[in-house]
Amino acid sequence: MPKSTPVEALSAAKLRRRVDPARLQELERTMTAPVDADLVGQGRAVDALSFGLDIGVKGYNVFVVGPPGTGKTSTVLRLVRERARKESRPHDTCYAYNFDDPHRPQVLTLPSGVGAKLDKELQQSTLALSRSIGQALTDEHLIHPTTAAIEQAREKLREIMVELQKIAHNYQLELESEDDQFLLVPLIDGKPIEPEVFEELSPEVQVSLQHNIAEFQQEAAPLIHAQREQERIIHDETAIIERQAIQILVEKTFESLLKRFSVHGEAVAHYLEGMQEYVLDHYRELLIGVRGSSDPMMEPRSIREAEIPTAYRLNVLVTHKQRGAPVEFEKEPTLPHLFGYLEYQDTQQGLAADHMMIRAGSFHRANGGYLVVQADELLRSSDVWFGFKRALRHREIRMQDLWADPDKPRIQGVLRPMEVPTHLKVLLIGSVESYYALMSEDEDFRRIFKIKAEFEPWLTWDDEHEVAMMRMLQRVAKEEQLLPVDPSGAALMIEEAAREIESQSKISASIADGIDLLCEADHWARHRKADAIAADDVRRALSFRNYRNEILERNIHESINKGETLIDTNALVIGQVNGLLVYAAVDHRFGIPTKITARTYAGEDGILNIDREANLSGIIHDKGAMILVGYLGGLFSQHHPLSFSASVTFEQIYGEIEGDSASCAELYALLSSLAQAPIQQGIAITGSINQQGYLQPIGEVNLKVEGMFKICKHRGLTGKQGVIIPIQNAEHLMLSEEVIQAVEQGLFHLWPLHHVDQGIPILMGLNAGTQHEDLSWTPCSLYQRVQQRLDRFHEITRSQKIR
Numbered sequence: 001m002p003k004s005t006p007v008e009a010l011s012a013a014k015l016r017r018r019v020d021p022a023r024l025q026e027l028e029r030t031m032t033a034p035v036d037a038d039l040v041g042q043g044r045a046v047d048a049l050s051f052g053l054d055i056g057v058k059g060y061n062v063f064v065v066g067p068p069g070t071g072k073t074s075t076v077l078r079l080v081r082e083r084a085r086k087e088s089r090p091h092d093t094c095y096a097y098n099f100d101d102p103h104r105p106q107v108l109t110l111p112s113g114v115g116a117k118l119d120k121e122l123q124q125s126t127l128a129l130s131r132s133i134g135q136a137l138t139d140e141h142l143i144h145p146t147t148a149a150i151e152q153a154r155e156k157l158r159e160i161m162v163e164l165q166k167i168a169h170n171y172q173l174e175l176e177s178e179d180d181q182f183l184l185v186p187l188i189d190g191k192p193i194e195p196e197v198f199e200e201l202s203p204e205v206q207v208s209l210q211h212n213i214a215e216f217q218q219e220a221a222p223l224i225h226a227q228r229e230q231e232r233i234i235h236d237e238t239a240i241i242e243r244q245a246i247q248i249l250v251e252k253t254f255e256s257l258l259k260r261f262s263v264h265g266e267a268v269a270h271y272l273e274g275m276q277e278y279v280l281d282h283y284r285e286l287l288i289g290v291r292g293s294s295d296p297m298m299e300p301r302s303i304r305e306a307e308i309p310t311a312y313r314l315n316v317l318v319t320h321k322q323r324g325a326p327v328e329f330e331k332e333p334t335l336p337h338l339f340g341y342l343e344y345q346d347t348q349q350g351l352a353a354d355h356m357m358i359r360a361g362s363f364h365r366a367n368g369g370y371l372v373v374q375a376d377e378l379l380r381s382s383d384v385w386f387g388f389k390r391a392l393r394h395r396e397i398r399m400q401d402l403w404a405d406p407d408k409p410r411i412q413g414v415l416r417p418m419e420v421p422t423h424l425k426v427l428l429i430g431s432v433e434s435y436y437a438l439m440s441e442d443e444d445f446r447r448i449f450k451i452k453a454e455f456e457p458w459l460t461w462d463d464e465h466e467v468a469m470m471r472m473l474q475r476v477a478k479e480e481q482l483l484p485v486d487p488s489g490a491a492l493m494i495e496e497a498a499r500e501i502e503s504q505s506k507i508s509a510s511i512a513d514g515i516d517l518l519c520e521a522d523h524w525a526r527h528r529k530a531d532a533i534a535a536d537d538v539r540r541a542l543s544f545r546n547y548r549n550e551i552l553e554r555n556i557h558e559s560i561n562k563g564e565t566l567i568d569t570n571a572l573v574i575g576q577v578n579g580l581l582v583y584a585a586v587d588h589r590f591g592i593p594t595k596i597t598a599r600t601y602a603g604e605d606g607i608l609n610i611d612r613e614a615n616l617s618g619i620i621h622d623k624g625a626m627i628l629v630g631y632l633g634g635l636f637s638q639h640h641p642l643s644f645s646a647s648v649t650f651e652q653i654y655g656e657i658e659g660d661s662a663s664c665a666e667l668y669a670l671l672s673s674l675a676q677a678p679i680q681q682g683i684a685i686t687g688s689i690n691q692q693g694y695l696q697p698i699g700e701v702n703l704k705v706e707g708m709f710k711i712c713k714h715r716g717l718t719g720k721q722g723v724i725i726p727i728q729n730a731e732h733l734m735l736s737e738e739v740i741q742a743v744e745q746g747l748f749h750l751w752p753l754h755h756v757d758q759g760i761p762i763l764m765g766l767n768a769g770t771q772h773e774d775l776s777w778t779p780c781s782l783y784q785r786v787q788q789r790l791d792r793f794h795e796i797t798r799s800q801k802i803r
Helices: 021-030 043-054 072-084 112-138 148-170 195-200 204-264 266-286 334-340 362-366 380-395 432-439 462-481 489-499 511-527 536-551 551-561 619-638 663-674 702-717 728-731 737-744 756-764 782-801
Strands: 062-065 092-096 105-110 174-176 182-189 314-318 329-330 345-347 350-352 370-374 425-430 451-454 459-460 507-508 572-574 576-584 589-601 608-611 647-652 678-680 682-685 721-727 748-753
Touching: 021 462, 021 489, 043 062, 043 072, 043 112, 043 425, 043 451, 062 072, 062 432, 062 737, 072 329, 072 370, 072 425, 092 112, 092 572, 105 112, 105 266, 112 204, 112 266, 148 174, 148 204, 182 204, 195 489, 204 266, 329 362, 334 362, 334 380, 350 489, 362 370, 432 647, 459 462, 462 489, 462 511, 489 507, 489 511, 489 536, 511 536, 551 576, 551 589, 551 702, 576 663, 576 702, 589 702, 589 782, 608 619, 619 663, 619 782, 647 663, 663 678, 663 682, 663 756, 678 756, 682 756, 702 721, 702 728, 702 737, 702 748, 721 756, 728 748, 737 748, 748 756
Parallel strands: 062 425, 062 451, 329 370, 370 425, 576 682, 608 647, 682 721, 721 748
Antiparallel strands: 092 105, 092 314, 174 182, 345 350, 459 507, 572 678, 576 589, 589 647
16 A cells, blocks of 8 residues: 555444344354354363373373453363263272371272271270270279289289388388378378368477478388389289280271271271280270279270260361362462361360361362462462462472461370372463463463463354353353343444444453343343343443443543543644543553653754653653654655754653653654644544554554544534544554444544555645655745755754854
């Protein structure tokens, strides 16, 4: 296309692509092939996800990326759950008492449902053993057990007691027996005294009696030691007799347990064998009345269910009752939530815990299946992320050392549960930025997340996706108990999904935004007591959304309309043009015209960007301003170097300006000033340019056009107003109905430019001009006037140097 080809204003039909409700309804009726609204257009992501899930090798976990609101999480969960339902149910994960190392509870992995059965059998067997042992120990020959060693020990005990009594009497003391303990009681006049009488004695007598006690203890020490030794012999001999009496009971019990449960692996068999030995060594734990007692003669009682010692219990940490593999979605990925934790019981010695107090985390619950986690939540804590990576690298769940926290109370007998082997797939869901940041900064990341499944931010605008969008809206309306969506409402929401990403060929894949708009439209449909959500309800929702959020925009418009912010929309002015800016509030974005001015004069300073000098421009805006020098130099410095000075600025803008979308407007302001050709102020300009003068597309074209339109409409449309845009942005137009209506009536215009030369007749009523072989320009053209003025500036500058 030649640079100076005349430009026709766009017709109203090209300002917005529309969806015909009747055609949409017919498409929905006739499209028999199933259309999944969540998956249409996301084939690449679904294929990558399936590929990652199919590979069972270490490290092939999946990172799901994509823009927010595209339904990544809901879609992933649905796909994974559908897959998991077809898979086998994983084993139970259990923690058991470790008879070899009590501080390291051991892990038992059992077929689904077997863990609970084993725990129930252990409880029943323990209670039965308690009763059997209790009955056995009440046998006559065990109530008063006797062997040669026991009889000899008892005889020696009697002799020792006689000797101790003699020594006590020598020191005016009496030995009394009370609750298996021997007490020394002082004698006064050969009679024992009570403690309260002792307190009433004179200090001299008290000291004398205490001295006697000390002397007795010193002299009787060898006998007391001998007494304890004989008691130990009796205790050990009695234990041997009792062990022999109960051994057959214990062996029969565990023979039955081993026969039923050892088929589940060596670890289970070893566990039951360890418990059998433990029972023989600690059988008194199963009897009330002897536990902790030094008297083996105390009559025992069998324990009840609530009194079963934890060593005989199995902690079924995770068991799965639902069909298929588990799918766990961890919404709060902290260390305890991911890797489990220990509950503690307050005791006199401090906090205490045992294997029955171990609680599962999401890694445990997802083991044998799938774990889904939001990446942003996971990365909030470096400790959590480190533990997460370690679990995936080593394929094991290690309960974190929470007991090592110095802020926690003193803990008695710290437990360190054994690690649980893992076999699961992890799916992290996050943004593209998070993914590439981890790829570049964390060397472990690429080893444990080898698959990226990326959701598209938009869908191709075609019949299939129109139907998919309509069905998605209908499904959401049903799930959220909203009114049904009629074709006109669905058609307008599809158009708004395209406007969101500024396209006439694509629609946004953001499900969240569509749901929000649908819920708000439902409100207005119910407000008018309608049976379905129609296009008018969607328009009302959009209008009210703007009404709620447009306070800043309204204040700026008021400033312009009152003349506080100077914007011309009707005059012809030299060196002045309306550019277009976009203001971005947190919840509202809008376009506003802004005055750009240029002044040119003799000198050699070149183009001075006032905003850059004031540190009010960003680097991209600075680049755009520098490109202007290249364009002007290429056109007008063939005779001599450019010899002029110019200043360009955005008037009344006091915040930072970023982006190059105003570089075309700045160029027109410079050309106008150099040629002294006035510009029509009712025409705003947006677009960046390159050094050859070709326009380049910019973002948010709809907001910019509508921003200029609102100001012109308030002041009165004249038919001469409009906006110049890059030709590439024509396919991005999804303008509001009021702009389209004004264009239809010839009151407002949009001109799509290929090259900067095409805008000169529109703005200044002059031809740009063509340069001839002798480097002269077309007579009466804008560029001839620019060249002539630059030549004068050059002569002035050269004459100043000669002087």
